Amino acid sequence: MSLTADVIIIGGGVIGSSINYYLSKRGQRVIQLERNYFNSGASGSCDTMIAPNTKEPNEHLQLALYSVELYKTLSQELGRDIEYEKKGSLLLIENEDELHIMEGIVKKQNALGLNSRIIDVDETMYLQPGLNRDAIVGASYSEVDADVNPFRLNLAFADKAVSLGAKVFTHEAAQEILLRNGAVAGVKTNRDTYYAPIVINAAGSWAPIVGKMVGLNIPIKPRRGQTVITEAVPPFVHKLVNNARYIVGKHHPEMLKNNHSLKAQMGIAISLVQSKKGNIEFGNSREFVGYDTGNTYLCLRELLKNATRIIPGLKNLNIIRTMGGLRPYPPDSKPLIGFVNGVPGFFLAAGHEGDGICLSPVTGKLVSDLIVDGKTDVPAAPGFDPNRFDLF
Amino acid sequence: MVPNEDDIYVCRCEEVTVGDIKRAIAAGARSVRDIKVRTNAGMGVCQGMTCRKNIERMLREAKIDFDACCTHQRFPVRLLNVGDLTAITREEDEACR
Numbered sequence: 001m002s003l004t005a006d007v008i009i010i011g012g013g014v015i016g017s018s019i020n021y022y023l024s025k026r027g028q029r030v031i032q033l034e035r036n037y038f039n040s041g042a043s044g045s046c047d048t049m050i051a052p053n054t055k056e057p058n059e060h061l062q063l064a065l066y067s068v069e070l071y072k073t074l075s076q077e078l079g080r081d082i083e084y085e086k087k088g089s090l091l092l093i094e095n096e097d098e099l100h101i102m103e104g105i106v107k108k109q110n111a112l113g114l115n116s117r118i119i120d121v122d123e124t125m126y127l128q129p130g131l132n133r134d135a136i137v138g139a140s141y142s143e144v145d146a147d148v149n150p151f152r153l154n155l156a157f158a159d160k161a162v163s164l165g166a167k168v169f170t171h172e173a174a175q176e177i178l179l180r181n182g183a184v185a186g187v188k189t190n191r192d193t194y195y196a197p198i199v200i201n202a203a204g205s206w207a208p209i210v211g212k213m214v215g216l217n218i219p220i221k222p223r224r225g226q227t228v229i230t231e232a233v234p235p236f237v238h239k240l241v242n243n244a245r246y247i248v249g250k251h252h253p254e255m256l257k258n259n260h261s262l263k264a265q266m267g268i269a270i271s272l273v274q275s276k277k278g279n280i281e282f283g284n285s286r287e288f289v290g291y292d293t294g295n296t297y298l299c300l301r302e303l304l305k306n307a308t309r310i311i312p313g314l315k316n317l318n319i320i321r322t323m324g325g326l327r328p329y330p331p332d333s334k335p336l337i338g339f340v341n342g343v344p345g346f347f348l349a350a351g352h353e354g355d356g357i358c359l360s361p362v363t364g365k366l367v368s369d370l371i372v373d374g375k376t377d378v379p380a381a382p383g384f385d386p387n388r389f390d391l392f
Numbered sequence: 393m394v395p396n397e398d399d400i401y402v403c404r405c406e407e408v409t410v411g412d413i414k415r416a417i418a419a420g421a422r423s424v425r426d427i428k429v430r431t432n433a434g435m436g437v438c439q440g441m442t443c444r445k446n447i448e449r450m451l452r453e454a455k456i457d458f459d460a461c462c463t464h465q466r467f468p469v470r471l472l473n474v475g476d477l478t479a480i481t482r483e484e485d486e487a488c489r
Contacts, residue, residue: 037426044429151429170420231437231471295467297480304478315475320439322467 003167004195005029007371008187010174010210011202012036013043014150014356015349017157018364019202021078024164026372031194032158032166033187035173041204042356043154045293045325047227047273047281049240050358053089053116053142054247057108059380060334060355063362065113066378068144070361078156082148083276089145089240090128091247092270092310093118093138098244102140105247109142116142128239130313145240147273150357157364177213177346184214184345198371200347205291205326207350214343216391218336220351222291222326225284226299230317232278241272243310268302270310280317282307284354286327293324327353335359336386337366347371348386402450403443405436413450423458424448439465 007023009016012034020032034040050071052064075082093099102118109116117140124139125131158168169189176188177199186195201210201218211218246269262268267286274280285299300322308315330336330351340346349367352359362378369376398411408431416430424440424447427433433447434440440447451458 037421037423037429039429040425151432155430168420170426171422228474230474297477300467301478301480304474308474308478315473315478317474318471319468319474319477320437320471321435 002193002195003031005031005167006196007031007198007200008033008194008196009200009202010187011204011206011350012038012154012158012168012170013041013202013204014154014157014360015204015352015363016200016202017154017161018360019200019349019367020161020166020168020364021157021164022364022368023371024161024166026368028368028372030161030166031196032161032168033172033174033189033194034168034170037170038158039151039154041206042325042327043150045227045323046150046225046354046357047271047283048147048150048275048357049089049145049271049273050148051089051142051145051240051242052114052358053091053109053140053145054242055355056247056333057105057112057114059383061109061112061114062379063384064355064358066365067359067362068146070365071146071148074361078160080152080156080159082153082156084146084148085276086144086146087239088127088141088143089242090124090139090141092124092131092136092241092243093140094136094243094245096137099137102244106140114142115144116140128237128241130236130311132310132312135310140244147240147275148357149276153357153360157360174210174213177210179214182344184343198345198347200349200367202349204328204350204352204356207328207348211348211391214346216340216343216346218348218350218391219331219389220328220336221288223329223353224287224289224292224324224326225354226295226303226322226324227284228282228300228303228319229321229323230280230282231320233280233317234278235274236313237272237274237280237311241270241311243270245269246271262298263302263306266299266302268299268306270307272307272311279320280314282314291326293326295322295324328356329353331389335363335384336389337363337381337384338370338386340391341387342392402446403431403433403436403440405438405442406432406434408433408443410450413447417450417454417456422451422456424451437471
């Protein structure tokens, strides 16, 4: 059975599902394709953070703050508990140099509307007991930061879209994008052919593979993150805990270029969060190793050493699982969202790197605005135009 | 009293029942991992040691052609203490390869 729709979305991660929901809400007829199962990519191997505090203070932060607003009512809108909880996040500062950099960042964050502030060691210890007092000189703190259950979020978006009339097909891989006079006309999968004048590439780390189907060179690369998960324990990590070095590793890897330690080479930073069930997630690394989602002892060990130095009590916990996921890394740390010039009807929404969970609602909103209205009130949207890169 | 089969726990760690698994399959789940992300079955302290076989059986009974090789377990196979893992040396790691 061949189906016709207004829009076909390729990708069953949070970005694809959020777009499906926001488009369906606007009355668009949507088909969403996932070649494996929902959450089989980065959306199922990530942490749970919605943390504007870790965003670079530029358009990225503006996008994150818009998302924070959308999140507040999302459980209600989607009719399901997505385990959204405002917790606040700490960026632990380990020395005077970092403190100096973070003071500058906090200033810029506040100018863009994020109410973050530098706090001293005592206040940091009060907010997150169990920290090694000698390892830190303070932290930056942001209250609006929250966490969410990514599995539930993704499925809630998709299920709600289906209740609004969308069609979702899993275990169906896009194999060919049909063109008519150079414009998008549909998608052929391993099972069927679907027709629509707009195709959205929301395939995350696999977006370049989908892009190739219409002759595009999409400059997104998979960037692996390894994560350790412990058994469920009583509340212990109360805040989203990251270190200031996280920002450096994420946005300014060049600053680590001359640092040849294992930790720096694997892009390891601290990222700790405790789920509603009580499992503690230790993240994570940033490695370019192609599409390999495996784990390495060396990396896991460095991760844990790093985290247990800051919170020694974590040493007593038991690990139940490790995982590796692939962030869709864009060269300039900004996602690519918009129609691609030169292939009418081909829309790109990928390259969110480690911010897919945080940015999924705003991405869905932005994409539906651009497709339905041709314009948007989402700030800084032109900064994410994919045509800033030479895609051909 | 005849117990309702749907109330039987398949995953004891995460308290996932036969009914939950059936609903996941009805919603389109086609593999153990697919069921895991929909129900949390297999995400508890034993990491599917108890429930994986039963879930695979339910998939087979539902005539779903799943790839059993895809349900390989990730490290660690059994609980591992954080402190112990941090003590592994580079030489030990290389010796394991």
